[in-house]
Structures are given as C-alpha cells and as structure tokens.
Amino acid sequence: MPVLCSACTEKRAVLKRPKTGHSLCKECFFWAFEEEVHYTIVAAQLFKPGETVAIAASGGKDSTVLAHVMKLLNERYSYGLKLMLLSVDEGITGYRDDSLETVKRNQEQYELPLKIVSYEELYGWTMDAIVKQVGLKNNCTFCGVFRRQALDRGAIILKVDKICTGHNADDVAETVLMNVLRGDVARLRRCTAISTASEGEGVVPRCKPLKYSYEKEIVLYAYFKKLDYFSTECIYSPNAYRGYARTFLKDLESIRPSSIMDIIHSGENLCVREGVKMPVQGTCKRCGYISSQALCKSCVLLEGLNRGLPKLGIGKHHRLHDKILSQQPLTEKEERKLKSVDF
Amino acid sequence: MCQVVEEYPDQLERADLPSVSKKCGKCKEASTAVVIRTADTYCRGCFKEYFVHKFRATLGKNRIIFPGEKVLLAVSGGPSSCAMLNQVQEGLNQNAHKKLRFLPGIIYIDEGCAVNQTVEERQRKVSELQAVFKAAGFPFHIMPLEQVLDLPNSVVVAAPSPSEQLASTYKAAVDHFIQAKRSNDLTAQDQEETSVPYVQESHTQRLQQLIGSAKTLTAREDLLNTLKQHLLVHIARSKGYSKLMLGDNCTRLAVKLLTSISLGRGAQLAQDTGFSDSRYGDIIVVRPMRDYSANEIASYNHMFNVPCVVIPSLNTKTPDRASVHCLTESFVTKLQVDFPSTVSTIYRTSEKLQTAGRSSISTNLCDRCLLCMCTMDTAVEKASAFQATQVSTQLSQAKPTGSKNTGPEQPTASGQCCSGAGTEGCGSGVGCCSSASVKTPDLKSLLCYSCQLTIKDMLSVEHLPAYILSEAQRRLRRFRMREDISEFLLDDGDEGGDV
Ligand SMILES: [Zn+2]
Ligand SMILES: [Zn+2]
Ligand SMILES: [Zn+2]
Ligand SMILES: [Zn+2]
Ligand SMILES: [Zn+2]
Numbered sequence: 001m002p003v004l005c006s007a008c009t010e011k012r013a014v015l016k017r018p019k020t021g022h023s024l025c026k027e028c029f030f031w032a033f034e035e036e037v038h039y040t041i042v043a044a045q046l047f048k049p050g051e052t053v054a055i056a057a058s059g060g061k062d063s064t065v066l067a068h069v070m071k072l073l074n075e076r077y078s079y080g081l082k083l084m085l086l087s088v089d090e091g092i093t094g095y096r097d098d099s100l101e102t103v104k105r106n107q108e109q110y111e112l113p114l115k116i117v118s119y120e121e122l123y124g125w126t127m128d129a130i131v132k133q134v135g136l137k138n139n140c141t142f143c144g145v146f147r148r149q150a151l152d153r154g155a156i157i158l159k160v161d162k163i164c165t166g167h168n169a170d171d172v173a174e175t176v177l178m179n180v181l182r183g184d185v186a187r188l189r190r191c192t193a194i195s196t197a198s199e200g201e202g203v204v205p206r207c208k209p210l211k212y213s214y215e216k217e218i219v220l221y222a223y224f225k226k227l228d229y230f231s232t233e234c235i236y237s238p239n240a241y242r243g244y245a246r247t248f249l250k251d252l253e254s255i256r257p258s259s260i261m262d263i264i265h266s267g268e269n270l271c272v273r274e275g276v277k278m279p280v281q282g283t284c285k286r287c288g289y290i291s292s293q294a295l296c297k298s299c300v301l302l303e304g305l306n307r308g309l310p311k312l313g314i315g316k317h318h319r320l321h322d323k324i325l326s327q328q329p330l331t332e333k334e335e336r337k338l339k340s341v342d343f
Numbered sequence: 344m345c346q347v348v349e350e351y352p353d354q355l356e357r358a359d360l361p362s363v364s365k366k367c368g369k370c371k372e373a374s375t376a377v378v379i380r381t382a383d384t385y386c387r388g389c390f391k392e393y394f395v396h397k398f399r400a401t402l403g404k405n406r407i408i409f410p411g412e413k414v415l416l417a418v419s420g421g422p423s424s425c426a427m428l429n430q431v432q433e434g435l436n437q438n439a440h441k442k443l444r445f446l447p448g449i450i451y452i453d454e455g456c457a458v459n460q461t462v463e464e465r466q467r468k469v470s471e472l473q474a475v476f477k478a479a480g481f482p483f484h485i486m487p488l489e490q491v492l493d494l495p496n497s498v499v500v501a502a503p504s505p506s507e508q509l510a511s512t513y514k515a516a517v518d519h520f521i522q523a524k525r526s527n528d529l530t531a532q533d534q535e536e537t538s539v540p541y542v543q544e545s546h547t548q549r550l551q552q553l554i555g556s557a558k559t560l561t562a563r564e565d566l567l568n569t570l571k572q573h574l575l576v577h578i579a580r581s582k583g584y585s586k587l588m589l590g591d592n593c594t595r596l597a598v599k600l601l602t603s604i605s606l607g608r609g610a611q612l613a614q615d616t617g618f619s620d621s622r623y624g625d626i627i628v629v630r631p632m633r634d635y636s637a638n639e640i641a642s643y644n645h646m647f648n649v650p651c652v653v654i655p656s657l658n659t660k661t662p663d664r665a666s667v668h669c670l671t672e673s674f675v676t677k678l679q680v681d682f683p684s685t686v687s688t689i690y691r692t693s694e695k696l697q698t699a700g701r702s703s704i705s706t707n708l709c710d711r712c713l714l715c716m717c718t719m720d721t722a723v724e725k726a727s728a729f730q731a732t733q734v735s736t737q738l739s740q741a742k743p744t745g746s747k748n749t750g751p752e753q754p755t756a757s758g759q760c761c762s763g764a765g766t767e768g769c770g771s772g773v774g775c776c777s778s779a780s781v782k783t784p785d786l787k788s789l790l791c792y793s794c795q796l797t798i799k800d801m802l803s804v805e806h807l808p809a810y811i812l813s814e815a816q817r818r819l820r821r822f823r824m825r826e827d828i829s830e831f832l833l834d835d836g837d838e839g840g841d842v
Contacts, residue, residue, distance in 0.1 A: 007739055019732075022739035032738035039734045044726030180604060181678070183688040185695040194726060212731035241682075248674050252605050255667055256561055258732070258796065259605055265728040265792055266609025269720050273613075273695050 007032065014224075018216040018257060026224050033221050037209050038073050044194045046207045047162065049080035054160040054204075056151055057085040057106065057114070059099030062166030064106060064229040065218050066210055070164065071110050084158060085110075088150045089118035090143060091126025099230040106228070117154035119146055123298075125305055133305060145297045149289060155204040167208040170215040170249065173263040177245040185272055192267035203290050214260060285325055294321040309335060369393070377642045387646060394635075394643050398430040399441050401631050405618050408586055408629065410444035415584040416481075417575055418449050420472055420652035424590030426640045427632050429649045431588075432479055445586075449476050449483035450578055452571055456488055456547045457554055458655050471652045478650075484578060489546040491574045494810045496817070498577045501716055502625040553806040560666035562800035564657055565606065565793075569714050570808070579626045591616075591630045594637035594675075597689040602671040607793040610720035616693040622716050636686060712791035713815055720792050729792060784815045788822070 003013045005025035013023035017032075024032065040046075047053060055070055057063045067085060074081050087103045100116065107114040120126050123146060130142050155163050172192060179188035190196075195207035210218065222229055252259040283289065284296035291297065303324050304312030312320070323330060366384070367373045373386030385393060402408060416431060418424040434443030451472050455465035469485055476483040557563040579587045591599065596616045603615050614620040620628040632640070644651060658666060663673040679685045710719050723729050786798055798804060804812070825832070 017735075017739055020735050020739050022736075024739060028739075032735065035738055036731065036735055040726060040731060043724075043730065176604065177601075180601060180689060180692055181685065183692045185692060188692070212728065212735075244674075244678060248670075251664060251670050251674075252667060255664055255670060256559070256796070258607075259667070261728045261732050262607035262793070262796065263605055265607045265720075266604040266612075268723070268727055269610035269792075270612065270696060271610070 015220055018220075018253075019214045019261075021257065029220070029224070033213070033217060034069055034072060034076075036212065037069050038077060040194070040212055041073065041079075041209055044207075046164070046195055046209060047079055047081055050082075051080075051161040052082040052084070052159065054084050054086040054115075054151075054155050054158055054163045055112075056163055056165045057087050057103045058166070059087075059102035059106075059230040060166070061218055061222050061227075061229045062168055062171075062210060062215075064102070064227050065222050066164065066166045067106055067110055067112065068225065068227055070209065071112065083112050084160065085112050085114040086151060086154045086158065086160075086163065087114065087116045088147055088154065089116050089120075090147070091119050091128055093128055102228060102230040109228075115154055115158050117150050117157070119150065122146075122150055122153055123302055125302070130305065133308070142301055145301055149296075149298045152204050152289070160204065163204050163206045164209055165206060166210055168210045168213050168215050168218055169260045169264060172208070172211055172267070173260045174242070174245050174249050176263050176267040177249060178242055181241070181245060188267070188270060189272050192264060212261070212264070294325060300324070376646065377639075379636070379639055379642075390643070391647065394639070395430065395433055397634055398631060399434060399443070401618070401634055402443070403441070405629075407619055407627065408445050412445045412586060413582075413584040414445045414447050414586040414588055414629075415575075415579045415582070416447055416449050416588045417590065418451055418472070418476075419590070420451070420468070420475075420654045421590065422640050422644050422649075422651050423592045423595065423632055423635075423637070425475070425649050425651045426635070426644055427588065427590040428475075428479055429644075429647070430631075431481075447481045448582065448584060449479065449481050450575060451476070451483070451485045452574060453485065453487045454567070454571070454654070454656070456542075456550050457567055457657055458659070459551070460655070462542075468652060468654060475650050475652065484582065486574060486578060487542045487546075488571065488574065489542050489550050491570045492546055492549055492808045494573060494577050494808060496810045496814045498573045498580075498810055499713060499716065499814050501623055501711060502580075549806070553808070556802045556806045557797070557800055558802060559800045560658065560661065561606075561668065562797045564666055564668045565797045566801075567657060569794075569797075572715075576623050576626050585626060587626055587628045589628060589630050590632050592632045592635045592637055592640055593690050594679075594686050596630070596633055596693060597686040598668075598672045598675050600689055600693050601675060602668050603793075605667050605671060607796060608715075608717075608791075610791070611715065611717040612693065613696045614717060617696075622711075633690075712794050713786060713789040713811065713818065714794040714797070715791060717791055721790075721795075784812065784819055786815055789815055789818055 003023045005011045005013045005028050006022045007024055007028035011025035011027070014026050015029060016023050017029065053070070055063065055067045057067055067083075070081075070083055073079065074083060085103060085107055087100060089100060103114065103116075106112075118126075127143060134142065151163055151165075175191045176188065179185075179191055194211050195205060197205055221227075249260065249263075252263075256262070281290055281292055284291040284299055285294050286299045287296060289296045289298065293300075295303070300312055300321070303309075309330075320330065320334065365374055367375055367386035367389050368384040369389040369392075370386060373388060375384040376387045377385045377390045379385070408414060416424070416428055418428050428449065431443065431447050433439060434441075435447070436442070451469075453465055453469055455468065460468075465487075473483075473485070554563055554567065557566055575587055579585070600612060600616045603609070603612055608615060611622075614622050616633075618630055618633060620630075622628075643649065658669045661669055663670055675685060675689070711717065712719055721729055784804075786804055787795055790798060
C-alpha cells in the first residue's frame with residue numbers, strides 16, 4: 001500500500017523527511033522547505049525592504065538551493081530585495097572552471113546579476129600557485145581566510161548591504177562540535193549566530209537563511225526541483241580535524257536524527273563565564289579588515305607567500321607582526337623556521 | 344572550495360612517541376614508575392604525593408565543603424569513585440598533612456535490575472562492595488535502584504538553598520569545628536550496618552518495564568541517569584547529608600560534555616560538568632576527581648592496590664552506535680589516541696562555561712524541568728533551533744495554507760491526532776487517541792528541551808514513577824489555575840512562594 005503524504009493526506013508520499021521523519025509528497029515537501037526558510041528569515045529579521053543582497057554562490061548544492069529559494073521567496077512574499085550572485089574564483093584548474101560554469105548557468109536561469117572576484121586579481125595568487133608553495137597540508141587555511149575576505153571585497157565592489165551564505169544546519173552543528181573539540185569558547189559563542197552585524201569597515205554583514213535546513217533536505221530539494229549544481233568536494237584535501245567532527249555528526253544523526261538541531265540548540269543556549277578572556281576585535285593595520293592582531297590573517301598569509309615563508313601565517317607568530325609592518329628583515333633563525341613546510 | 348569559511352589555522356599536534364627518561368622528573372633520583380602525558384614522569388613516591396596533593400588542592404581551592412559537614416560519597420565500584428573513596432580515607436588519616444575535616448558516608452546504588460542481573464549476581468556484587476566499604480570505616484548505605492519507585496514528590500522539587508555561604512562563614516565553620524572536635528571524635532563513629540533491603544520482584548519488574556518503555560538506548564541511558572540522580576539526592580537529604588560527591592574524572596567529564604552538547608543540554612553544561620552543581624538547592628553535588636584523567640586513576644589504583652569492583656552497565660557490550668552516549672565515548676577515546684590533548688581541551692571548555700539560568704536560583708517551579716531539574720531552556724526567541732523544529736513539524740502535518748483545501752485551520756477534529764497514521768500508527772481509529780491521553784499527563788510543557796527528546800523516545804510515560812507523574816499533575820493543575828486567573832494577577836512570575 002502506498003504511503004500517503006502526512007501533510008495533505010491525499011497524494012502519495014515520495015520521501016521521508018530527514019528532519020522530522022514525516023512522509024511527504026513532492027509539493028508538500030517543497031512547500032515545507034520553503035516556508036521554513038521564510039519563517040527563519042522573518043523570525044530572525046534577516047533583511048529590510050529595499051536592501052541589496054549578495055548571495056554567495058559557489059555552484060555547490062547549498063548556494064544553488066539558496067539562490068533558488070531566495071529568489072522564490074523574494075517574489076512570493078515581496079521582500080523587496082535586490083538580489084545578486086557573488087562568486088569567488090580561487091583559481092583551481094578543473095574544479096573551479098566547472099563550478100563557475102554552473103554559477104553562470106544559474107545566473108541565466110534566475111536572471112540575477114553575477115559578479116566574480118578572483119584570488120588572482122585580489123591577492124596576485126591563484127590557489128594552484130599557493131598549493132605549489134605551501135603543499136597540500138595547509139592549503140585550506142589559505143582557502144578559508146582568503147575566501148572570507150574575497151566575499152567582503154566583492155560585496156563592497158557591488159555595494160551590497162548584506163551577504164547571505166549557504167551554511168546549513170549540518171555546517172553549524174559541525175562547527176559547534178569543532179569549537180568544543182578545540183576549546184575555542186570565543187568562536188563557540190559566535191558560531192551559532194544566524195547573522196553578524198557589520199564588525200568594522202570592509203566587513204559586510206552576513207547571514208545564513210539555511211541555518212535550520214538539513215543538508216540532506218537541501219539535496220532532496222535540489223534533486224526533486226532538478227536544480228543544476230556542481231557536486232565535488234574541494235579537490236585539495238579538507239581540514240582533517242574537521243573531518244572527525246563531520247563523521248561524528250553523521251553518526252549522531254544516524255542514532256537520533258534530531259541531533260543536528262539538538263547541537264544547534266545547545267550552541268544557542270551556552271553561556272560563557274564572565275571573566276573568560278575574549279579576543280578584542282580590532283582592525284588590520286595594513287588593509288583595515290577586522291583582526292584581533294596587528295595584521296589580519298590574510299595579510300600575514302600574503303606576506304608569507306610573497307616572502308617565500310609560507311609558514312608565517314600557519315603557526316602563531318604574532319610577535320613578528322610589528323616587524324612585518326615596519327618592513328624590517330627577519331633574522332636568519334626566524335626565516336629558517338618559517339621556510340620548511342612538510343608536504 | 345571549502346564550504347565552511349571560518350579558518351582553523353593551527354592543527355592540533357599529533358601524538359609523538361613518549362621519550363621515557365629513566366629518572367623521575369620530580370625528584371630526579373628514583374626511577375620512573377608512571378608516565379602521565381609525555382612530559383611528566385614520576386617515581387612511586389612522587390606520584391603518590393602528586394595524586395594526593397591534587398585531591399586536597401581541588402577541595403581546598405573551591406572551599407565548598409565545610410568542616411564538620413556530612414558528605415555522601417557516591418561509589419559505583421568503578422576505578423574513579425573507588426580512588427575518590429581512597430583519597431577521602433587518606434585525607435581523614437590522623438597524621439595526614441592538611442587533614443580533611445568533613446564527615447563522610449558512602450552510598451552505592453545497585454543497578455542490577457537495569458542490566459537484568461539475577462538476584463544472586465546482585466547479592467554477590469553487593470557483598471564485594473560491602474567488604475570494601477567496611478574496610479573504609481565509614482557509614483554506608485546500599486540501595487537498589489528499585490527504591491526510586493517509592494520516592495516522595497519532594498525529590499523533584501528543588502529545596503531552597505541555605506543562605507549564601509561566604510568565605511567568612513567558612514572560617515567560622517572551621518573555628519567551630521576545631522572546638523567541637525574534641526567532644527566528637529571521628530574515628531569513634533560506628534558504622535551503620537545496612538543490610539541490603541529486600542527487593543520485591545514486582546518492583547524489579549516495574550522498573551524494567553519503565554526502562555523497556557524507552558525505545559532507544561539513548562533515552563534509556565538518559566532516563567536511568569535521571570532516576571539515579573533523584574535517588575542519590577533523596578538519600579542524601581533523608582540521611583542528613585548536605586553534599587554529594589561524585590567520582591567523575593576528567594576523561595568522563597569530557598565525554599559527558601560532548602554528550603550533553605549532542606543531546607541538546609547546552610544550557611546546563613556548566614552544571615553537568617562543573618566542579619559543583621547546585622540545581623537541587625539544599626544538596627550540592629561536588630566532583631573532586633575532575634582534574635584526574637582515567638589513566639592517572641588506573642595507574643594509581645594499580646600501584647597502591649585500591650580495590651575496585653567491576654559492575655556491568657547499560658551500555659556494556661553494545662556497539663559504538665548503539666546510543667549517543669556510547670558513540671561519544673568511543674569517539675573521544677579514539678580521538679584521544681591520535682590527539683592526546685583532546686580530553687584536556689574539551690575539559691577546559693567546561694571551565695569557561697556557566698549556567699544560562701538568569702541570575703540567582705529561581706524557586707519558581709515552572710522554571711525548572713520536571714526531570715533533570717535544570718532551568719528551562721524552551722522559552723527561547725522565535726529564531727531558534729527549538730522554534731524551527733516546531734515549525735517543521737507543523738508544516739509536515741497541517742495542510743499548507745493556500746493550496747487546494749482552503750479552510751486554513753481546522754486541526755482538532757480529525758486531522759491532528761490520527762492523521763499521521765504513517766508514522767504514529769494508531770491505525771484502526773476507534774477512539775484511538777482520546778482514551779490514552781486522558782490518564783497520563785502531557786509532560787512536554789514541564790520538560791527542558793533535552794528531556795522532551797527523551798520522553799519522545801518513550802512508548803508511553805505511564806510507567807514513570809508515581810512521584811514524577813503526580814508532581815506533573817500538580818504542576819499542570821497550577822498552570823491551568825494560573826491561566827484561569829491570569830487577568831487578575833498583577834505580578835507575573837511570582838508564584839506566591841509555594842513549594
Ligand atoms: Zn502532500
Ligand atoms: Zn579547501
Ligand atoms: Zn589585512
Ligand atoms: Zn620521584
Ligand atoms: Zn530536563
């Protein structure tokens with residue numbers, strides 16, 4: 001006997017929702033998925049009418065679904081938003097070419113303006129060139145830091161008011177776990193926030209409309225909507241430690257499907273003891289981007305790349321920031337320490 | 344590229360092979376007998392000194408146990424709680440340096456029924472432990488878990504805590520203790536001969552039925568922990584103890600912290616894993632073993648012949664993925680092998696957290712969870728995981744407004760309860776829902792986020808002990824009463840001090 005949709009009780013169910021366990025027909029699932037995102041947007045007051053919003057588009061499933069749903073909801077509920085797509089070209093042969101093609105197709109489909117900013121034009125380095133110098137072990141440090149800033153720079157060029165990113169519930173839960181494993185209380189407190197206010201000049205406020213959407217449901221949505229996305233993990237190996245957290249989360253989800261939401265709930269309700277030192281957010285003395293040190297991460301990494309000392313940005317070398325700023329040469333001993341990189 | 348933008352620059356350092364030096368790192372004379380972490384090597388004598396000092400230092404630093412206070416040690420027979428018992432014995436020793444000055448007693452809860460042990464097996468374990476307790480020379484109490492079925496309602500009502508205990512009162516207590524001591528010699532205390540209370544078979548069955556009504560091992564373990572905690576608090580209260588000492592070590596607490604996060608207990612992390620936990624008001628839970636790793640304890644027990652008794656638990660011999668608790672434990676254990684700082688890092692996180700509870704301990708019952716007795720964490724803002732889940736559930740059940748069937752909301756009559764036949768399965772339909780839900784109260788509104796999950800995993804709540812169900816009824820009646828008269832109440836929140 002076919003299972004009937006538990007929402008309309010008429011049509012035949014085609015899927016079992018990973019999030020709630022309900023069996024739904026295609027239409028009811030679409031409706032539920034979209035309405036949930038709408039509820040989140042309204043409840044968290046993510047946007048104001050008239051704002052220009054850049055959707056960070058990578059060509060992957062999250063951002064593709066985000067672009068689709070944002071456009072749809074903007075029309076269905078007259079948010080009055082001006083939407084556009086913003087992509088970062090990291091300069092990875094093969095991987096990026098294909099995914100950027102996907103973004104370009106999305107642009108045509110959704111009739112949204114698209115801006116692509118490249119690492120090469122922003123930093124003078126492509127990821128391919130970076131990997132050549134730093135090896136595969138630490139490249140994700142670069143990729144993460146540069147990407148974050150690249151989106152901001154692109155957003156400023158486009159003069160947008162906000163950036164929305166495709167982070168989903170799984171990503172947020174995973175980050176909570178990561179921060180617990182690393183004992184990083186400052187990040188632990190921040191990572192469940194659905195939006196960040198502008199923290200300083202050069203930083204555009206960000207938000208995560210898919211914060212409560214399960215990754216599996218995003219895939220289901222894309223699948224049934226026949227959305228075109230590029231599905232490849234980063235070809236340069238991802239952070240190994242994050243991999244542990246990811247596997248753990250998947251195992252938790254298989255035991256209790258609500259685990260993802262449960263972890264986010266935990267994160268949202270944590271309280272940090274008064275008197276625990278939180279890093280003070282200042283600005284980078286070189287580029288003006290937010291930074292808790294004299295130089296922002298991205299400037300330190302760039303300095304390391306340009307001087308042929310790739311380790312500069314990877315370890316903790318805060319003492320050297322003043323030297324770099326005043327363009328003093330490093331001692332031989334310091335140079336030696338920063339040069340060697342194990343592949 | 345990487346989906347997640349936040350960067351994590353410094354990789355945690357992987358384990359290096361320990362380079363064991365021959366000599367003790369402390370006295371540099373005797374040869375090494377123990378290696379705690381790669382850097383710390385100890386000879387036998389120095390290790391003992393280090394171990395004993397840590398226990399006193401933890402208690403001394405926190406100044407929470409008053410001289411002359413009655414302290415109940417929860418001993419499970421495991422290495423950690425047995426080491427704790429041993430440390431208390433050492434500390435009360437007449438010629439101990441920095442002598443401990445409280446009055447200890449021991450409680451052992453026999454959970455044999457939860458793991459289907461026979462009466463004989465249970466008796467055997469109990470007599471093994473009895474021997475250990477007698478040797479320790481403290482009064483002891485042995486309780487079967489079945490006892491939880493006969494607890495009074497007052498257990499789930501937090502008693503008001505005695506007035507703030509300040510450093511000055513601590514000093515006064517010390518003085519008082521020193522004076523009173525002469526007349527009341529510690530060693531003269533006679534041991535209370537507690538024979539094992541007879542367990543009725545029907546009680547065992549009822550408890551097994553209750554545990555069995557939880558569909559998942561995760562819920563079963565959570566429920567069992569809660570019940571055990573209630574029983575411990577009740578015994579402490581009824582026997583006149585004001586502190587309850589648990590043997591949780593650092594490794595255990597790291598697992599517990601990650602488990603609590605995974606179960607949605609973020610709001611109560613500080614209480615679940617901190618040095619002290621005051622959720623019960625008059626009985627303060629203390630964890631003096633929290634600075635020791637499981638390895639340290641094992642080495643100590645082995646070296647100094649601390650007796651332990653192996654007791655099987657609910658998740659003994661279950662696969663890793665059997666429950667959230669098992670999975671987390673095996674995850675942390677495995678990670679610890681690759682990254683030896685894992686446990687200490689997670690553990691340090693717990694020190695930086697505090698309870699979410701607004702300011703002081705609220706005595707308002709409705710603010711506390713009926714089961715775990717923590718401050719409620721479900722009155723959250725609209726944009727939250729809790730609300731988002733509610734919305735998802737609603738949208739998957741009710742009709743999407745605006746599509747074909749126009750009547751937007753007529754849920755009660757037929758729709759609400761039985762329609763979700765696919766999952767709920769109350770199939771046949773003849774008065775299926777109404778009859779069941781009348782007798783047993785709907786506990787949801789009385790529970791915190793995580794305890795709601797536990798109850799959701801239970802087939803029915805009717806097997807819960809009477810003290811929980813009747814307290815639930817009482818709170819629900821109060822709720823209804825409040826609703827009825829709400830328009831006449833001027834001050835919300837204050838419940839007129841009823842307890
Ligand atoms: Zn349907
Ligand atoms: Zn990467
Ligand atoms: Zn900078
Ligand atoms: Zn020594
Ligand atoms: Zn609770």
